[in-house]
Amino acid sequence: MAREIVFDTETTGLNPLGGDRIVEIGCVEIDNSISTGKVFHAYMNPERDMPEGAFRVHGLSAEFLADKPLFSVIAEDLLNFIGDSRLIAHNASFDMGFLNAELTRSGHVAIGQERVVDTLVIARRKHPYASNSLDALCQRYNIDTSRRIKHGALLDAELLAEVYSELLGGRQTTLGLVENGQVEDSIIAPDQSYGNAHKRPVELPARLLAAEQKSHEAFIAELGTDSVWRKYIRAAGGDS
Numbered sequence: 001m002a003r004e005i006v007f008d009t010e011t012t013g014l015n016p017l018g019g020d021r022i023v024e025i026g027c028v029e030i031d032n033s034i035s036t037g038k039v040f041h042a043y044m045n046p047e048r049d050m051p052e053g054a055f056r057v058h059g060l061s062a063e064f065l066a067d068k069p070l071f072s073v074i075a076e077d078l079l080n081f082i083g084d085s086r087l088i089a090h091n092a093s094f095d096m097g098f099l100n101a102e103l104t105r106s107g108h109v110a111i112g113q114e115r116v117v118d119t120l121v122i123a124r125r126k127h128p129y130a131s132n133s134l135d136a137l138c139q140r141y142n143i144d145t146s147r148r149i150k151h152g153a154l155l156d157a158e159l160l161a162e163v164y165s166e167l168l169g170g171r172q173t174t175l176g177l178v179e180n181g182q183v184e185d186s187i188i189a190p191d192q193s194y195g196n197a198h199k200r201p202v203e204l205p206a207r208l209l210a211a212e213q214k215s216h217e218a219f220i221a222e223l224g225t226d227s228v229w230r231k232y233i234r235a236a237g238g239d240s
Contacts, residue, residue, distance in 0.1 A: 004030050004117075005081070006088040006164060008156040009095045010058040012046050016101035021046035022071060023060050025099075026154030027081060030088075033165045040081040041154040043068040059150045072106035079108065087111065090134050090160050092118035119160060122167045130212055134159060140209060141166040 007027040013020035027040040043065060050062040089095040100110035123132035130136065134156060138145045143162045148155060 002031060003083075004033075004086045004088055006030060006157050006161040007095065007099075008089065008153045008160060009098050010054075010060060010151060010153050011098055012048060012054050013051055014094075016098040019048065020098070021048060022098050022102050023050075023065055024058065024153040025078065026152070026157040027078070028154075028157045028161045029081075029085075030161050030164070033168055035158070035161050039154060039157075040078060042074045042078070044071050044074065045069065057151050071102045075103065075106045075108055079103075082111075084115075086115050086117060088117045088119060088160070088164055090119045090156075090163075092116050092120070119164050119167060123163075126167060130209065134163065136209070137163045137166075 005027050007025065009022050009026075010024040011020055011022050022044055023046050024043050025041070029036045029038040043060070045065050045068045046062075047070065048062075050060065050065070055061060087096070096111065096113070096116055103110055120132060123137055127140070130140070135145065135148075137143075138159055141163060143159060143166075145159060148159070
């Protein structure tokens with residue numbers, strides 16, 4: 001996969017073609033799904049008022065943004081940071097709609113949809129019957145959100161980078177293979193093999209939310225005592 005850019009925006013509202021503008025953008029560079037530590041972050045003067053509803057979401061007032069640069073001023077730096085990398089966003093149609101509206105307004109070429117990955121689409125495919133908001137995904141993958149008092153573009157991009165890694169299977173050490181086909185000693189000790197690898201010292205936490213677990217149990221209860229599902233529950237040490 002190589003270099004990708006995870007990003008998020010905060011805006012004055014929901015309609016980029018109806019006068020709403022970006023007021024904050026945060027970008028996080030990742031390489032093979034791991035953050036490199038390089039970021040791009042900027043606040044922008046939207047040249048308009050801040051609706052109360054939007055202010056309650058992100059806490060960015062018109063007064064705070066009054067001395068910030070216009071999008072057109074930071075556009076070149078933003079595009080240089082993005083380069084030709086793939087863009088990752090949650091509910092990407094929203095963020096890309098605003099980003100492309102701002103780029104077009106400032107005389108730049110819009111970014112094509114073929115460069116964009118929507119983590120909401122991935123999450124819905126992976127967890128089709130669950131909530132897939134950024135908060136819910138962070139909870140499911142045990143990602144710390146204690147700093148997230150209000151929405152913030154850079155913080156949300158950092159959280160999304162972690163969620164994206166989990167959606168792709170989690171951060172796994174790349175196995176280096178030597179020429180004779182043996183796994184390097186730094187990855188697996190010489191006296192271990194795939195068949196007798198040690199168990200984890202601490203069992204991984206369940207990724208189902210408590211509400212999802214209860215909903216599933218209620219569903220199984222409705223199927224009756226002869227349901228094949230109950231065989232799996234008994235095999236796993238559940239009810240008898």
